[in-house]
Amino acid sequence: MSQALSKPAHFHRKWTKGALFYAALLLAALIWFTPVITLILTAVKDAGDFAVNGAFSVPKSIRWANFSEAWETGVKNYFWNSVIVTGCKVPIGIILESMAAFALTHMEFKWADRVFAYILIGLIVPIQMTLVPLTLLMNALNLIDTLTGLIILYIGFGIPFGVLVMRGFFRTVPTAIIEAARIDGASYFRIFFRIALPLAMPAVVSLCILDGVATWNEFILAQIFLRSDSNRTLPLGLVEFYTQFSTQYDQLAAAVLISVIPVVLVFVFFQRYFVRGMSGAVK
């Protein structure tokens, strides 16, 4: 009886509840996104408009030239350096990490757990703990201020997380598959490249994305080991750009936006892999 009576009221209440829910969520999203909106507005304004009206107002006119000017002032250089570093680090790193993870999961040996624990230490080491000896080492090898040197360091620091993610995946590959291939006479190389790695493609893609974004964003190693302006990667270049031209907000914002665009594209197209990769690392 009560159900029959309350139906219209209940329906109405549900509707208002839904609307309130959306309104609250939209407001939260808007506040959450304010810094990004401010960045975009600043990047398309001309300097005069910014000086008079501040960051958070509708631009009088869209000034695309901010982007080309920022690009030509140095961002171009930083951008391509970041592309080179990320493009070399990620594939090499993933091959090394998956091979190690494969050995840890499917090439039964006594020390596997200890080796894994040894690798995991790297996840918690503050980079400061390595800087001085690395500076001496890189100096001795003539790798200071080179992208090659930086790539080698990135590969080394990437190993723990990569092995963690790939090991998590390889553990879900049934031993029976590997055993069957062994019995058929396939070598470990064949099994790895023909069976394990193709099976692990979802994990590889997740790792590529997480690792790509992390490499693209890395700051401290680049700051310590890159010295000349022509070698700087984006995050470092932007901060230095800021200390030099701290009043040219329009160009700076455009420069920041340029550096963020590749990450946004990756994020939009491969979003589900972020979740998969992170949960892979935890499980």
Added chain:
Amino acid sequence: MSTSAKSSKTALPTSASSKASRGSRLYLLCVFLAPALLIYSVVVVYPMVDSAYLSLFRWDGISPTKLFVGLQNYLILFTQNDVFWIGLKNNAIWLVIALLLPTSIGLGFALVLNTRFRGSHLFRSIFYFPAVLSLAVVGLIWTWLYEPDLGLLNQVLGALGLKALERNWLADPGTAIYPVIVAATWNGVGLPMLLYLAGLQTIPVELHEAAKVEGAGPIRRFLYVTFPLLRETTLIVLAITAINALKAYDIVYAMTNGGPANQTQLLSTWMYFLTYNYNQVGLGTAIAVILFSLTIIFAIPYMRFMTRKT
């Protein structure tokens, strides 16, 4: 035909050939493991050990002789180095806020966005988005928001008639660390949110239905059903957040560079100053060792968890 080939090969790994195959297995194991282990050991492990060793010397990083001083560097830091204490205090503040704010905000977002509704994916992306930005970029963006004259924060305060609250946020020595932590929080919410969303997916819907039938409201369902089942996720979230909080560096460098008057130094930034600006390699590496020791405290439960399920 193939079956016969198979059966002949199954017979292979027996006692007669085990020694030879063990040798080749060892070789293969090296091929698979060695490259990763080698580069990791050279780039991460050896420098870590060497840092600990160097922290026992007085050295400027250039001269060929180092003077062994035992634990004196640590003693100097704790008794004579005021900025070290500022860094330690700021790290503590940062850690406490990082364990409270991004984690609970992330959990809140995850709870709201766990249900599917029109646009839930878009909202997930919006709330996660700051986490993919580099901390240097986050630092720059927020530096503009805090800018005293043209920055959004003071403008909003002015528009709301709260001019009294306006200030030069990043220049106030007593409080400048807090606006930096707020910026870091904006970036730090994404990861806990993601992990909690993944954790929530593993909770069977039937449990909630059952609790609902029993008459439990949403708050009691959260307290007695959801949260206990998220215990493992919470442990991971807290550990990762703590480890990341102690790693903070770039955002401070980008926003305040430790200033004003060293009031926003962290152990990590002060290590950089001492080592690379003041050539005090012994003190710098000693700070790194202290920072690492602090990290280990929070990392132990995490590492236990990671190596447990084998």
